[in-house]
Amino acid sequence: MxxxxxxxxxxxxxxxxxxxxxxxxxxxxxxxxxxxxxxxxxxxxxxxxxxxxxxxxxxxxxxxxxxxxxxxxxxxxxxxxxxxxxxxxxxxxxxxxxxxxxxxxxxxxxxxxxxxxxxxxxxxxxxxxxxxxxxxxxxxxxxxxxxxxxxxxxxxxxxxxxxxxxxxxxxxxxxxxxxxxxxxxxxxxxxxxxxxxxxxxxxxxxxxxxxxxxxxxxxxxxxxxxxxxxxxxxxxxxxxxxxxxxxxxxxxxxxxxxxxxxxxxxxxxxxDGEGASKWMEVSLYHAPSKESARVFARSVVSSNLVKAAIFGSDANWGRIMCALGYADADCDLSKVDIFFGNKEDKIQVVKNGIGLLFDENKVKEILDQSFVNIIIDLKSGEYQAKAWGCDLTYEYVKISGNYRK
Incomplete structure (x- = not known):
């Protein structure tokens, strides 16, 4: 190609x-x-x-x-x-x-x-x-x-x-x-x-x-x-x-x-999401089925709390765990690992469903970039999926609040 x-x-x-x-x-x-x-x-x-x-x-x-x-x-x-x-x-x-x-x-x-x-x-x-x-x-x-x-x-x-x-x-x-x-x-x-x-x-x-x-x-x-x-x-x-x-x-x-x-x-x-300052990719690995991989990835990329955290460069991994937890798919989430990354670097923030001590300055440097990769390893199968979205900003509210004007 x-x-x-x-x-x-x-x-x-x-x-x-x-x-x-x-x-x-x-x-x-x-x-x-x-x-x-x-x-x-x-x-x-x-x-x-x-x-x-x-x-x-x-x-x-x-x-x-x-x-x-x-x-x-x-x-x-x-x-x-x-x-x-x-x-x-x-x-x-x-x-x-x-x-x-x-x-x-x-x-x-x-x-x-x-x-x-x-x-x-x-x-x-x-x-x-x-x-x-x-x-x-x-x-x-x-x-x-x-x-x-x-x-x-x-x-x-x-x-x-x-x-x-x-x-x-x-x-x-x-x-x-x-x-x-x-x-x-x-x-x-x-x-x-x-x-x-x-x-x-x-x-x-x-x-x-x-x-x-x-x-x-x-x-x-x-x-x-x-x-x-x-x-x-x-x-x-x-x-x-x-x-x-x-x-x-x-x-x-x-x-x-x-x-x-x-x-x-x-x-x-x-x-090009309305008002977006960053775009993000959710890369989800080792899900028990192809459909569950899609469901989990979509749940994270669709979470407004995750989007807001990305906007604020806040490594709030708990919101990602939350989005995985309410996804309409089954998996043992006590095994999950989570990383924040960009095109040059990544840092692990969760191991086996539990938060790790990590360098806050390093993760903020990653989250300050225009592209953020949320990497999730479910360690429960062989399937993977990717989903794409953007951060949720003040500008989004301005645009959507004035759409008819």
Missing amino acids: KILPNKTITDVSGFLASGIHSGIRKSGKKDLAVIYSEKEAIAAAALTTNKVKAAPVLVTMQNLKSESIQAIVVNSGVANACTGAKGIENAKQMVEQVADCLHISNEKVLVSSTGLIGTQLPMEKVLPGIEKACSKLSHNGGKDAAEAILTTDTFKKTIAVEVELGGKPVTISGIAKGSGMIHPNMATMLSFIMTNVKMSKSLLNQLFKESVVDSYNMISVDGDSSTNDMAIILANGMAENPLLDENSEDISKFKEALDFVNKELAKMIAK
């Missing part, structure tokens, strides 16, 4: 994109994106688990039943959630406008929205905006699209890799947004992955959903799961590699590259 610096979704053969300011957002920032595959693509997706699903999620769920997808339209600024029948009608109108502009059928278009809940979309701006965005589709539009899907994010999130399958170079690239209302099991985040791999739809669906479990479902900023979460992958087959199906030898190579893309985007979301 090869990382492709400064590349984005439109560097994948056959994909065009655009990102424009349509007027949804008063700030003048880009707020509408269209992604288009010149060739019909197969699709797989993971959508919000929230029982309150936004109108675009409901419309996309229906269109995902289509055998092929060719376009995605995304707006930021207004979530089109909790908007009733009118919201459904507006989401469908967005689909229809894209289909008309690109001369494709409605069921080949997916729709996504992010922003303020409970507000109707200004369709007098959205529909002309879609027409404009479709007219500006290009092989250079990936970075504009990555910008147009952002809300409170502070930077664009994009990644691209190349892997050789059957002697053919295959590209996988993604863009994402996410900063607040982030919690495991699909958080308030959008992710759009484009690849030119030639693959069976059933295998793409399987591999993508497995990948989501270990990437986007392992991040937490503030414990809130959104109404609009959506991760979508389109594969248009233009790499012309031998068909990748359940019997192919190259499955593991593609899966490794796909996992890398999704995990890197997930980490970017965690780093």
Whole structure:
């Protein structure tokens, strides 16, 4: 696998994109994106688990039943959630406008929205905006699209890799947004992955959903799961590699590259948590099962008390033990070891479930860094998991307290 610096979704053969300011957002920032595959693509997706699903999620769920997808339209600024029948009608109108502009059928278009809940979309701006965005589709539009899907994010999130399958170079690239209302099991985040791999739809669906479990479902900023979460992958087959199906030898190579893309985007979301001053990784080892490893890691990364301690550079390991203790998984926690670390160093603070005497100055130096690694060894099995999050700061409260203003 090869990382492709400064590349984005439109560097994948056959994909065009655009990102424009349509007027949804008063700030003048880009707020509408269209992604288009010149060739019909197969699709797989993971959508919000929230029982309150936004109108675009409901419309996309229906269109995902289509055998092929060719376009995605995304707006930021207004979530089109909790908007009733009118919201459904507006989401469908967005689909229809894209289909008309690109001369494709409605069921080949997916729709996504992010922003303020409970507000109707200004369709007098959205529909002309879609027409404009479709007219500006290009092989250079990936970075504009990555910008147009952002809300409170502070930077664009994009990644691209190349892997050789059957002697053919295959590209996988993604863009994402996410900063607040982030919690495991699909958080308030959008992710759009484009690849030119030639693959069976059933295998793409399987591999993508497995990948989501270990990437986007392992991040937490503030414990809130959104109404609009959506991760979508389109594969248009233009790499012309031998068909990748359940019997192919190259499955593991593609899966490794796909996992890398999704995990890197997930980490970017965690780093960009609203008001965050640090990002953290929980590395959990030797759990009794894969699922328990995920549950324990998510419990720690989701703890507001742990997040607050990281913000204050406080080596309060008791909060980590507490989060492990209320996790919905079984393990003998009297064996647990805990370390605080960063990219250069680490220090043990708990051994066999009991706190150790440690150098407070050294651990504070570690916790003062912009990246903090909480390392947990359960010593109870062979499974491991990683979860990502950020600290909980005063600035988070400011941002979330003024979101509608």
